[in-house]
Amino acid sequence: MRTAGKADTRVFKYEYERPGLTVDCVIFGLDLDEEMLKVMLIERDVAPYEGVWAIPGGFVRPGETLIAAATRELEEETGIAGVFLEQLYTFGDPDRDPRGWVVSVAYYALVSPEKHHVHATADARQARWFPVTSLPPLAFDHERIFAAALERIRGKLTYAPIGFELLPQKFTIKQLQKLYEIVLGRKLDNRNFRKKIFAMDVLRELGEMQRGVPHRAARLYKFDERKYRQLIKRGLNFEL
Amino acid sequence: MRTAGKADTRVFKYEYERPGLTVDCVIFGLDLDEEMLKVMLIERDVAPYEGVWAIPGGFVRPGETLIAAATRELEEETGIAGVFLEQLYTFGDPDRDPRGWVVSVAYYALVSPEKHHVHATADARQARWFPVTSLPPLAFDHERIFAAALERIRGKLTYAPIGFELLPQKFTIKQLQKLYEIVLGRKLDNRNFRKKIFAMDVLRELGEMQRGVPHRAARLYKFDERKYRQLIKRGLNFEL
Known part of the structure; x- marks a missing residue:
């Protein structure tokens, strides 16, 4: 008082x-x-x-x-x-x-x-x-706080769709993989990543290709809103 | 001071x-x-x-x-x-x-x-x-604190092996299912549960049966220590 x-x-x-x-x-x-x-x-x-x-x-x-x-x-x-x-x-x-x-x-x-x-x-x-x-x-002790936050966000990637809303609305599998790789700070195997992402069953193929890219254009996807919300609710297991 | x-x-x-x-x-x-x-x-x-x-x-x-x-x-x-x-x-x-x-x-x-x-x-x-x-x-606000704790522990069951160390050393699948059901506060489908638990690949069948039980004796299992530790580390996805 x-x-x-x-x-x-x-x-x-x-x-x-x-x-x-x-x-x-x-x-x-x-x-x-x-x-x-x-x-x-x-x-x-x-x-x-x-x-x-x-x-x-x-x-x-x-x-x-x-x-x-x-x-x-x-x-x-x-x-x-x-x-x-x-x-x-x-x-x-x-x-x-x-x-x-x-x-x-x-x-x-x-x-x-x-x-x-x-x-x-x-x-x-x-x-x-x-x-x-x-x-x-x-x-x-901010190094310790930072380390705890980094560990949390990396750990969460294995059971929650972290940062997916930071991707462009239409994105390629490669871009989604980059998101994981950037947060984790390491490369992932391409073939394994594709397999796991498709197994999650939250992507909708748009039937469109990337435009204006210097490399071979890739397919564009977006999240299936309903399935994405389910995923947030029930969690996911993305072994990395 | x-x-x-x-x-x-x-x-x-x-x-x-x-x-x-x-x-x-x-x-x-x-x-x-x-x-x-x-x-x-x-x-x-x-x-x-x-x-x-x-x-x-x-x-x-x-x-x-x-x-x-x-x-x-x-x-x-x-x-x-x-x-x-x-x-x-x-x-x-x-x-x-x-x-x-x-x-x-x-x-x-x-x-x-x-x-x-x-x-x-x-x-x-x-x-x-x-x-x-x-x-x-x-x-x-202890009702709120309690509710948050209950939600946390239930949520964690879907991505971490919670409370497994509270089971007897040798246990039946039914006992493991009971653990989940008690924490979640609801019944789970037996067949689905068995399927998911075996898919986790952390149990070791002991080749022994329960003794002295009034019902039909069931097989006994224990956790494979190495696989169990891996599971704690990498998490799991147990959709419930």
Whole structure:
């Protein structure tokens, strides 16, 4: 509860020690042109870790839900808005923050980088995408948070249709395979991939071919909406 | 930081409002004899919600990791120890606790009820198992936390071997099917179940039959350790 403090300072007093509470947002960017998985980082402009790169995030305000705080901090620090954030994990090791006891609820999302205008504002000198394979040193325990998010998203590919909505409306099997390969960070066997994708039975062949490509035009597909929704609901098993 | 207070009261003062931080443990009990999924609840003996049933849990102490707090609170309130707790989700809606701003990190586990000696101690009048189908009214937002845990564990059955280690070392297909049916809370088609389980290719037929059963003796199986570990690693897809 708030109690009267000195002239200019309002102070909150508690009988027991309480943690600071933050949210952090691991935003993955699926770059289909550069064929690269990226992550959004900000350069901190306040202590601690001033000038060091970090996952965007900040303190939860009283009266705010956790998801509202995550959404607000992400937009304030990077300009990224309208993203479906999913809760990842809560990190609470007592020594994770040099300021003292600070617990952080981490969120994650997968987006198309080109759909977001990135610009740093509050508490960040700059915000930009980094390839997940070449990150700078990160503040706090953010390397651990990043690793947990990467593991989650890669694991989810084996039982949920992750990022399918980031493909063009009409796409080739090769493009769908690229999506998997970019997120997983490794090549997959072409023939096996085709077999598994067709076994999932969610694609509809459009009877159209790619146009204006320098290589042999491939067949175009789209997702069968009904089957795709079923797939989201019941999960899938895509052994990789 | 701790500052000097009145003679008997130590007080923590902060510039910004801070949340209280709790942990809650949703412990599911797989009762293979009664063929029932249960959940461990405690009757609170302190305000708020004095005399109301709740999920075991309590405040995280400074210097404690979240998992250590969850482990400690679970044992203090129910006597249940040595359980593999997995983090479920963090609940932080501002109005979830009448005491004010309290954020709770929820954990869950699935255990064999008969393997644990349940006895209430701190902050709980009593602790006992309830069938998940007939819960009393719960304190705070614990009905929501319980529902999230149940959904998680049921969802996980479709892509991970949940609770298999709770079966006897040698078991029948019927017993394995019962495990699924108890967790899911519904009957499965026998023939389909057998087909799917054998397709998973993790069972080893022992060439032994059940003994001392009033019905026709069934074949006994055990898990192939190597294949079972692979299954945990790569996940599975058990459409239900």
